[in-house]
Amino acid sequence: MIGLLLNENLPIRLTVALRQAGIEAKHVSDLGLNGCADLKVWSQSIQERLAVITKDSDYLDLVPASGEGQVVLVTVGNLRLNELIDHVVAKAELIAAFLRLRFQSARALGSQTRLAPMITLRVVEIGLGELPAYASVSTCFQITSRISLGALRSSGGNELREEPIEPSWKDYDALEPVTSLPSRWNLAHWGIFAAFDDDTRLGGAIVARDTQGLEFT
Structure with a gap:
């Protein structure tokens, strides 16, 4: 399993919360890497088979064209400690699944295969007014x-x-078409998400729940 290595700009309490959520996570302090240069942390993350999760965008420059190693960049800005923990933990399973899929896909293609160059994946929740843009993919x-x-x-x-x-x-x-959904269903409990690589729209997903007349099998 691909786990997460939290950089020192993220709190140790977040590491504990991720573990409680079932996500493999270590803090740089667990590996004696406090105060170490980014390159040292990066090299150790590859050896440990962990993706670095950090608020430091400089780590993006360390990802080689081969795709060896992974970075998860936290870009939420300044939040209170509990808000930051809740924000990251809420997305932890999605992050872990994405990293795991990339690792397994490369391994399935052969031991000499490297992962594709990293994309800066950004997933955001969007409103109904953006459904036409959602449908453009x-x-x-x-x-x-x-x-x-x-x-x-x-x-x-x-x-x-x-x-x-x-x-x-x-x-x-x-x-x-997805643009017709509001006329057919009550979307009060739906979540509509879009995924971007920088400003390039990659796709999206719609999560529907607790909707009268809509049955899931």
Whole structure:
């Protein structure tokens, strides 16, 4: 599992909170790295197979083109300690899943494969007025591979193995447009999220819950 290494600009209490949330986490103080240069912390994070989580944007310059090592940049500004902890913990599972997927995908492709160059992934919640922009990212795509469920189950959910399949197309653009959702459903309990790489819109997700007439199977 890919874990998180908290830089010294993040509190030790956050490390404890992440562990309580089931996320593997260490603080630089756990490794005797307080006051060490960024490069030293970075090198140790690669050895420990941990992604550095930090408020220091200088770490982005340490990510080589090969993608070895990972950085999670906290950009929320100045928050009270409890607010910062709540903010990061709320997103910790998403962060861990993303890092784990990148690591497993590279391993599945072979021991000599490096991860793709890092993107600065930013996920934000958006309002209904941004649904047209949300819909601007096409959801029509070709499928050429899938994750092996057998490998996933036999490993207890720890191995993501890609396997080729007969190419086919999924065209979700042909379904009901997302811009029509407010006229059909009460979206009071829905969350609409968009993902960006810097200012480039990558995609998004809609989380629906507690909606009368909408059943989940």
